[in-house]
Amino acid sequence: MDKDCIISTLNEFPIIAAIKSDSQLKQCIKSDCKIIFVLYGSINTIAEIVSQLKKAGKTVFVHIDLIEGLSPREATVEFINKYVRPDGIISTKLSLIKCAHSYGLITVMRVFMIDSIAMKNIEKIYSEKDIDFIEILPGLMPKIIGKIRSKTKTPVISGGLISEKSDVVTALNAGAAAISSTNSDVWFM
DSSP, X not given: OOHHHHHHHHHHOOEEEEEOSHHHHHHHHHSSXXXXXXXOOBTTTHHXXXXXXXXXXXXXXXXXXXXXTOOSSHHHHHHIIIIIOOSEEEEXXXXXXXXXXXXXXXEEEEEEOOSHHHHHHHHHTTTOTTOSEEEEESSOOHHHHHHHHHHOSSOEEEESSOOSHHHHHHXXXXXXXXXXXXXXXXXXX
């Protein structure tokens, strides 16, 4: 799947299920969410988690920084690409994003917007061609979503602390391409 297909899917299904447990894995398979962010697992379990999601017809992104037993190195990206075979990866590390992009994986740069320094840091990555999407957390910041969208053509995913339908609508109206949430109630809205 390529970036344009992901954008098309997000236009129709803008809620991304972000899962952190086996019970959420089972729940998200039953949801209408087409894109899944896997935020848990280990070197021993991640391939099976991704396999189950793909069998259910889901598009899968693995948060490479959160997989137990793997280090933040290019060899990890190579391992994930070769043996796990997700559609893309999520990371807070630009070096891993660049490596994943070189393997043809769709990339999501996760950024925690906690202060003005974080905003300046995100300005440095505006022109990065290896970043397909920027996920900002917490997601309840319509003003920041708008600022980022006005400075970059990179689609923004809003995540973190989104729990009500009004949160989803506010983020999408502010310019987010999608929202991600670990709250399973949001997946079924």
